Amino acid sequence: MIYNPEMETMPREKLEALQLERLKRVVRYCYDHVKFYHDRLDAAGLDPDKFRALSDIQYIPPTTKADLRDHYPFGLFAVPQKQVVRLHASSGTTGKPTVVGYTKNDLGMWSELMARIIAAAGVTDEDIAQICFGYGLFTGALGLHYGLERIGATVVPSSSGNSEKQIMLMKDFGTTTLIATPTYALYLGELAHEMGYDLSDFKLRIGLFGSEGCTTEMRAKIEHRLGLFATDNYGMSELMGPGVSGECEQRCGLHIAEDHFFAEIVDPGTLAPKNEGETGELIVTTMTKEAFPLLRYRTRDLTRIVKTPCACGRTAARMDKVKGRSDDMLKIKGVNVFPSQIESVLMPMEQISPHYMLYVRHEGYTDTLEVKVELVDASLLERYSDLEKLTCVIRSRLRTVLGIDARVTLVEPKSIERFAGKAKRVVDLRENESK
Ligand code: DLL
Secondary structure: OOOOHHHHOOOHHHHHHHHHHHHHHHHHHHHHHOHHHHHHHHHOOOOHHHOOOHHHHHHOOOEOHHHHHHOOOOOOOOOOHHHOOEEEEOOOOOOOOOEEEEOHHHHHHHHHHHHHHHHHOOOOOOOEEEEOOOOOOOHHHHHHHHHHHHHOOEEEOOOOOOHHHHHHHHHHHOOOEEEEOHHHHHHHHHHHHHOOOOHHHOOOOEEEEEOOOOOHHHHHHHHHHHOOEEEEEEEEHHHOEEEEEEEOOOOOOEEEOOOOEEEEEEOOOOOOEOOOOOOEEEEEEEOOOOOOOOOOEEEEEEEOEEOOOOOOOOOOOEEOOOOEEOOOOEEEOOEEEOHHHHHHHHOOOOOEEEEEEEEEEEEOOEEEEEEEEEEOOHHHHHOHHHHHHHHHHHHHHHHHHHOOOOEEEEEOOOOOOOOOOOOOOEEEOHHHHHO
C-alpha cells in the first residue's frame, strides 16, 4: 500500500520543484537561526538568497560529525529549547554522543515517513508488530513505534534483549511483523530452534530490518529461518533516525523520502559529485526539520542512487543497500576490503553458520586478515581432512572476491558472540599492535 500517494508518486518534475523551494527555505532558515551556518556561509561568500538551482547545493560546505561534536550538546539547534519536545543521541561508542532534537512538527513528520516505509513493506493495521530495538536514546525503537501506531498496527514494545521472552511473546501474541537489526533477527531464529521451536511455524510474515548492513545472502538466510519477507530500511540519528529510506515490496533499492531529504552522492576523497548510478558517499540535507536542520551532512555511508521508475509506482529515487561506511572500509595490504564482501562469500555456504568475526592485524611487515567463522556441525573439527578441504574452499573464494589471502579459522558452533543490537564483527588490531 502507498501511505501518501500524493507525495510518494509525485511526478519527478514537480518533486524537484518542491525540493528547490524547500532547499531555498532551509538554507535561509539555517543562516538565520544557527550561528554555525551563518558563519560558514559567510566565510564561503554565499548569499542564501542567491540559491537558484538544485545544483547550487554543491557550493555549500559539508557538515561533518566533528562539527556536531564541537557544538555538543545543543549548539546546532535552530529553535529555543522550549520548542524541543524530544531528544535522542547517536550510538557513538567513544567520546560524547551527538545529540538531536525534535519539535512537535518534526515528530509528526518522522511518524509520517516511518508510516510510509512500514506500509511499503506490506504491513497493515491487521498486523502485530514486535519492536526488538532498544528503547531509549537510540532512534530505532521510538521511530518505528510511532510509525506503526500511525498506520494502526498493534505495537509490542518489547525492546532488545531478554531473548527467550521475545520468543514467548512472539508465539503467544501471534506476532506477524518483526522489527530488529538483521543480526538480532538471525539470533532469535537460532535461539527459538534451541528452545524447540521453528520460527517459520509462527505467524511471522514481514521483517523490517535496518540500522546495520545486511547482504542479500544473509537476508535469504533470515527469511528462510524465520519464514518471513524481509525489507531493509535506512536512517541515522543525526538525520532524524530511521525513515530516511526504505524498500518497497519490489526490493530494488530503498526509496528515499526526497520531499524531506535532499540526497547527493559524492566522491568521499574529493567531494566531487558522482553521476547517477555511480557509487560514492551519501550526503544529505534535511529540508523540513525545524529543531535540528542539517545542510549537506556527510553520512560516510557508501551507496549509489538511481531515479528510474519503480514498478511499485513510487517516484522517489532509490538508493542501493549501503555497501559499507567509508570509515568501515578496511585497507589490508593496500587493498580496499568491505566486510560486506566477506559476508556475501560466507553466507551461501551450507557448512558454516552465519556468525563470523574479522580480525585485522599487523604481523611482521604486513597486514593480515583472519576470518573466524562457526561450523554448523562440530564433528567436522575432528575430521581433519574435511576441515582442511572446507578451509581451502573458503580461502579460495575469499581470494577471488577480495584479491588477498585470508587466514580462515573454523570454530565450534555457538562459540562466536551474538549481538542484540548492531553487530560488531570487525576487530582491527593494527593500531594497538604497532604501538
Ligand atoms: O541506526 C537509525 C536506524 C534505526 C535505521 C533503525 C534503521 C532502523 P544510528 O545508530 O545513528 O541510527 O546509525 C546510523 O547505521 O550511518 C549506517 O552506517 C548504519 N545503517 C543504518 N541503517 C542501515 C541499513 C540508526 N539499512 C548508521 N543498512 C548509518 C546499512 C545502516 N547500514
